[in-house]
Amino acid sequence: MFVRLSIAVAALSVLTGAALAQGAKLTDPQIAHIAYTAGVIDINAAKQAETKASNKDVKAFAKDMARDHEAVNKQALDLVKKLKVTPEDNDTSKALSKQAADKLAELGKLKGAAYDKAYIDNEVAYHKTVNTALETQLIPSASNPELKSLLQTGLKIFQGHQQHAEHVAAGMK
Amino acid sequence: MLPGRYLATLALLALGALAVPAHAATLRIVMENMAISPAEASAKVGDTIEWVNKDVLAHTATAKNGDFDVTIAPKQTIRSVLIKAGTVDYYCRYHPNMKAVLTIAP
Ligand SMILES: [Cu+2]
Numbered sequence: 230m231f232v233r234l235s236i237a238v239a240a241l242s243v244l245t246g247a248a249l250a251q252g253a254k255l256t257d258p259q260i261a262h263i264a265y266t267a268g269v270i271d272i273n274a275a276k277q278a279e280t281k282a283s284n285k286d287v288k289a290f291a292k293d294m295a296r297d298h299e300a301v302n303k304q305a306l307d308l309v310k311k312l313k314v315t316p317e318d319n320d321t322s323k324a325l326s327k328q329a330a331d332k333l334a335e336l337g338k339l340k341g342a343a344y345d346k347a348y349i350d351n352e353v354a355y356h357k358t359v360n361t362a363l364e365t366q367l368i369p370s371a372s373n374p375e376l377k378s379l380l381q382t383g384l385k386i387f388q389g390h391q392q393h394a395e396h397v398a399a400g401m402k
Numbered sequence: 403m404l405p406g407r408y409l410a411t412l413a414l415l416a417l418g419a420l421a422v423p424a425h426a427a428t429l430r431i432v433m434e435n436m437a438i439s440p441a442e443a444s445a446k447v448g449d450t451i452e453w454v455n456k457d458v459l460a461h462t463a464t465a466k467n468g469d470f471d472v473t474i475a476p477k478q479t480i481r482s483v484l485i486k487a488g489t490v491d492y493y494c495r496y497h498p499n500m501k502a503v504l505t506i507a508p
Pocket of ligand 1: 460461462494495496497500
């Protein structure tokens, strides 16, 4: 329990430290790229879970994540098109993608209940991290009011996902 | 074949048809920002529920006891008429933390 907790905390601080807590103010094109990337990461994790998960609640959760993040990302694409903003790759997006690829590979080696547990625990931690980043960094930095509003909507949705993931995780103990 | 009886039946049907809309109300339940409001609502058999989904995501209104299961696409409104009384706990199948109660009087 203590071990797992400290690992989770360490993973979180690595993610926030390296990937998200940079001092420089982000621009709207960068923010759009980060938000979109964060969505793609969760969709990829969900696609893996849809084929690998064995627990039916975990499988259903993965389906929900793919559906919702695809819907939000479509919304984001429509908005950037409308605003004529080109999402701009940046260090935060790169770090997020790199960490996500590592995590996907790590999860890919697991099977059965061990996989289910690791996936759902990571979903809890991931949504927590993304929500904190949205609240403390992305939303306050966004200049365009429509982008800000989309991020706020995203935050509400992802907070719902976090609760859902916590609920599924609690049911597996 | 029996004009008297036929007329009486027609009259009854007409009365029945009138009786329902006269008392039936429409109740709006809104799904927005991953929450259902009002979280507690009361209605009567024959009333119409207008399920309004203001989110960019699909939601469902799924009764725990199986009495109804409505899917509402993003930015859509669905109307359904209540046909059975009871206190029904319902939730969204896609977002199970979205929960509410509908009390349906006979
Ligand atoms: Cu929902």
